[in-house]
Amino acid sequence: MANMISDDLRGLFYEREVDSPVAKVVRALSGHGAVSTSQIARSTGLARSTVSTILADLKRSSLVVEVEVETRTTGSAGRPALAHSLNPEAGTCIGILLGLGEIRIILADVAHSVLADVTLPLESHYGPEKATRVLRHAIDNLYKEHSLPYSGLLGVGVAVSGPLAPSGKVMRASMLPGWAGVDLRGIFEPALEKPIFADNESNCAALAEMMWGAATGADNFVLFKLDSGVGGAIVAGGKVLSGAAGAAGEFGHMLVDQHGPLCRCGNRGCLELYCSATTLEAEARRLLGRPAPVADIIDMASRGDVGFQRLIADAGDVAGRALAVIGSVVNAPLFVISGALATAGDLLLSPLRMSYEKHALIKRTDLAQGEFPSFVPGRFLSNDNCMGAVGLVLRHSGRLT
Structure with missing residues (x-):
């Protein structure tokens, strides 16, 4: 039964006619998780009656199930409401991070x-052949451990x-x-025998925060x-x-300083030489005489x-100046601060906000309350x-096509 559902979903998931109403509804459910009929109608542009009819058909075929989600109104406790979700048995997906000295894998439905x-x-400088072997073995083991059919894997994100x-290069x-x-x-596609989706890791981080985290509901942010x-x-327009x-x-x-230190990219004085975790660790090692x-x-x-505290604050100051430049270009209403340094919380965010406000073109006093850009730590x-x-x-x- 699960294999049949997966086959049906795969056909809709990769349907070439992207304007098909059924495919639109399936992708809305896939992209947004548990959502209401009205939310699907808004995101797809389809009439609510059309969405209701499609959902009824998808439920009869077991591709879609009804789930309870909690809703909250001001001054009241949450109460359950019905929403629609793809059937968890309909398929799975894999997310992979090709990191420095490691590969991370997330299996989700x-x-x-x-x-x-x-x-x-893994060793620091593992190559593509090693990564391919390790990934296929690890993914096969994950599916066996969770008693899941590999045929239900709809795609692999990298x-x-x-x-x-x-081009994917x-x-x-x-x-x-x-x-x-x-x-x-x-x-990866010949080895894993599945469609491959890929992007820069920071773009992926933004997608995670937009789908489930600090930027949920935000169509424009940095x-x-x-x-x-x-x-x-x-992120612009979602x-x-x-x-x-x-x-x-x-x-x-x-560019921060054209006469600054040499960066790994071949240029000099790049921003990451002044506020990355690597830079802070190098300075801490100099001060302590040991790795930190x-x-x-x-x-x-x-x-x-x-x-x-000063080391972190200095990094926040440099980051804030850089964000002021970025803000003058894209005028983002929201900045999500992510990465290992973001775990410092206000030790980093307070000097970062102050630096941004000092160097930004539009000052807080120029705007009505609540209109100045927000700075929040990421969720993931x-x-x-x-x-x-x-x-x-x-x-x-x-x-990748």
């Missing part, structure tokens, strides 16, 4: 439930730590130098990621912008170490990129 989340440590050209600025020029579809490197994403060569949102390589991961730096700062600070890779499949975006 089409109802947006995470079934497994595993991290596979998040990569660097720019990705529209990894660009040279990737944090995985051995992957420059690699065609992701060419290596994600700014302070991690081993500095990255980001620009779409993550990729740019002509897949490098939109590569904030870490904004960013989690330790944040812990010591939280316990009152003024030196490390430890796995946003891999969650977003799952979202690539559910939203049917980032498909």
Whole structure:
């Protein structure tokens, strides 16, 4: 029964006639999870009566189920309301992060439930052939452990730590130098025998925050990621912008000082040399005489170490200045701050906000209350990129063709 449902869903999921009303409804359910008839009608542009008819047919075929979701009104407790969701048995998807020294895998169903989340440590500079072998073995094991049919896997999303050209080729600025020029579809699709969706990891992070996190309901925002490197994403009209060569949102390589230190990208004085976790860790090592991961730096700062408080605040100040430049270009109403440094909370966000307000063109006093841009930490600070890779499949975006 489950295999038959998966086959039916696959036919709708990858239907070539993208304007088919049934396919529109299926993709709305896939992309948004449990939603009401009215929400589907708004997102698809279909008449509510048309959506109701399609949902009734999909329920009869077991592709769609009714679920209870909690609604809240001001001053009252939550109460259950009926919504529609794809049947969890209808299919699964995989999200993969090709990270530095590790590969992370998330297995989820089409109802947006995470079934497994595993991290596979590897040598720092593993190559495509090694990654392909490890992934196929690990994914096969996950499906066996959860008694799931591999035939139900609808697609695989891949998040990569660097720019990705529209063709699926990894660009040279990737944090995985051995992957420059690699065609992701060419290596993964034959091995996994499933459609491949892929994007830059920061774009994936933005997708995760838009689907389930701090940017839920926001159609226009900037994600700014302070991690081993500095990255980001620009979301406009509900779409993550990729740019002509897949490098939109590569904030870490904004020029800060043309005579500054040499960056891994080949330029000098890039932003990530001044406010990334890697930079803070290097300074902490100089001060302590031993390695200090960013989690330790944040812990010591939280316990009152003024030196490390200053180190984090300085990073926030530089980041705020950079965001003021970005804000003058895109005038975003919301900035989602992500990455390892975002776990510092107000130790980072307070100086970042102050720096932004100091350097931004439009000041808080120029606007009515509530109109100045908001700065919020991301919800998925430890796995946003891999969650977003799952979202690539559910939203049917980032498909490599």
